[in-house]
Amino acid sequence: MGEPEAHSSEYDDIVVGSGPAGISAAINVANRQRTVALMGGQTPFGRLRKAHVVANYPGFTSVSGEDLAEAFGRHLGEFQVPVIEEKASKIIPSEDGFVVFTEREFYQARALVLATGVYREAGIEGEEDLVGQGVSYCVTCDGRLFRGRRAAFVSYAAAGEEEASVLAEDYGVEVTFVPLYEGEHRLPDGVRVLPGARPTRLARGDGHVLVSLPAEELEVDAVFIYKESVSPRALLEGLASDGRHVTVDRHMETSVPGVFAAGDCTGEPYQTAKAVGEGQVAALRAVRFLRERTKAAPGA
Ligand SMILES: Cc1cc2nc3c(=O)[nH]c(=O)nc-3n(C[C@H](O)[C@H](O)[C@H](O)COP(=O)(O)OP(=O)(O)OC[C@H]3O[C@@H](n4cnc5c(N)ncnc54)[C@H](O)[C@@H]3O)c2cc1C
Known part of the structure; x- marks a missing residue:
């Protein structure tokens, strides 16, 4: 793609x-x-x-x-x-x-x-407020805006892996992939995968988006979210x-x-x-x- x-x-x-x-x-x-x-x-x-x-x-x-x-x-x-x-x-x-x-x-x-x-679907706290300000549901629409930058990719289904791959490979984005589903992952080399790290909060911080995970806080330029609806x-x-x-x-x-x-x-x-x-x-x-x-x- x-x-x-x-x-x-x-x-x-x-x-x-x-x-x-x-x-x-x-x-x-x-x-x-x-x-x-x-x-x-x-x-x-x-x-x-x-x-x-x-x-x-x-x-x-x-x-x-x-x-x-x-x-x-x-x-x-x-x-x-x-x-x-x-x-x-x-x-x-x-x-x-x-x-x-x-x-x-x-x-x-x-x-x-x-x-x-x-x-x-219940979203992540802060998600709705950041739509268009760092939160995106569409790699096709917004991927190029974050070319060469850092993004978290939160995926509710395996189908999101293809989108995350496009983000990493076609747009050169440094992707941290957070799968919210069970199973194997097929992603390009270089994509960091954090299974079981369900985000609890998204917030804006000094030009970045802060993603609160159970064990760490990610600082990224964008959060892409893949979900069924x-x-x-x-x-x-x-x-x-x-x-x-x-x-x-x-x-x-x-x-x-x-x-x-x-x-x-x-x-x-x-x-x-x-x-x-x-x-x-x-x-x-x-x-x-x-x-x-x-x-x-x-x-x-
Ligand atoms: C178990 C059960 C029993 C029911 N019994 C009755 C009954 O006896 N009598 C009655 O009148 N009603 C009943 N209903 C309710 C009825 O099914 C719904 O009211 C009706 O289907 C609503 O129609 P809708 O087109 O608004 O939404 P939906 O039927 O929910 O259709 C919406 C469609 O949009 C699709 N969609 C969502 N987001 C996107 C997107 N971004 N892009 C493209 N597509 C998208 C969804 O996949 C879905 O196919 C029942 C429902 C259930 C679950």
């Missing part, structure tokens, strides 16, 4: 998260004749599939989460919405909309719907949230113009019908946003 390349695809809308809210949003954007891609991990509907029986989704008297997920997937297939089987690790506003970074590539869209489900606030700077839930109004508009949110990520009740309904509202508002922007463009 080397420097990222611009992905050829550019969409009117990217829906981030492939659960019921995301599927509903993608179907509704496609139904309005806009180009849309659905971005999610490799096992869409992970959460819904866990439901043994869903008894309160209209039209299905009693259905397993697995079967309901399959039905949603078939419906999405009818609209031929492309599915990007990757996770968004960072979103950056651009002149024409947004750039959505994954581990491998980046994708562009003029509007976004966030449908990432409920965020449950990233909090909404960490995904997109300036996105208002209460830490767990994205703040939205009745139209599913977030604090960032052009970004809408739907489903469990906006708050309780964590329910499929609510997620699907919000997905539709978010999609229709996103389409409206796109139309108004087109009208306002010079020469339109």
Whole structure:
């Protein structure tokens, strides 16, 4: 894996998260004749599939989460919405909309719907406050900023080893790797590995980031963190949230113009019908946003 390349695809809308809210949003954007891609991990509907029986989704008297997920997937297939089987690790506003970074590539869209489900992971103390100020979740986006410097790489899963390798090999970063999972590690020579050294606190100190570990304190220029899900606030700077839930109004508009949110990520009740309904509202508002922007463009 080397420097990222611009992905050829550019969409009117990217829906981030492939659960019921995301599927509903993608179907509704496609139904309005806009180009849309659905971005999610490799096992869409992970959460819904866990439901043994869903008894309160209209039209299905009693259905397993697995079967309901399959039905949603078939419906999405009818609209031929492309599915990007990757996770968004960072979103950056651009002149024409947004750039959505994954581990491998980046994708562009003029509007976004966030449908990432409920965020449950407890972070490290101080982590959220240092996002963009030394804490990063995306080597592709921020690796070059720390070329030739020192970084701690905290990884919640073995998949983070590839990212850490890129940081060390492609960007020449002196990496201290802190695995928070069991098992062997495959990392380039020169990467220091500290198994079992779960960080307890991240803090800013005299131009550096201080990482408190059980037996020592590391002083580094950056802390990269690899985890299965990233909090909404960490995904997109300036996105208002209460830490767990994205703040939205009745139209599913977030604090960032052009970004809408739907489903469990906006708050309780964590329910499929609510997620699907919000997905539709978010999609229709996103389409409206796109139309108004087109009208306002010079020469339109
Ligand atoms: C055991 C169980 C039983 C349940 N029973 C019921 C029930 O009976 N009735 C009912 O209505 N509801 C039930 N639910 C709740 C229901 O599953 C959720 O409310 C619903 O799935 C929420 O949909 P969502 O799209 O908002 O989020 P999710 O279904 O959580 O989907 C979000 C998706 O986004 C993906 N994602 C997260 N971050 C990123 C990222 N950065 N980039 C790309 N993708 C990302 C996740 O991998 C996930 O696939 C149950 C849930 C569970 C776990």
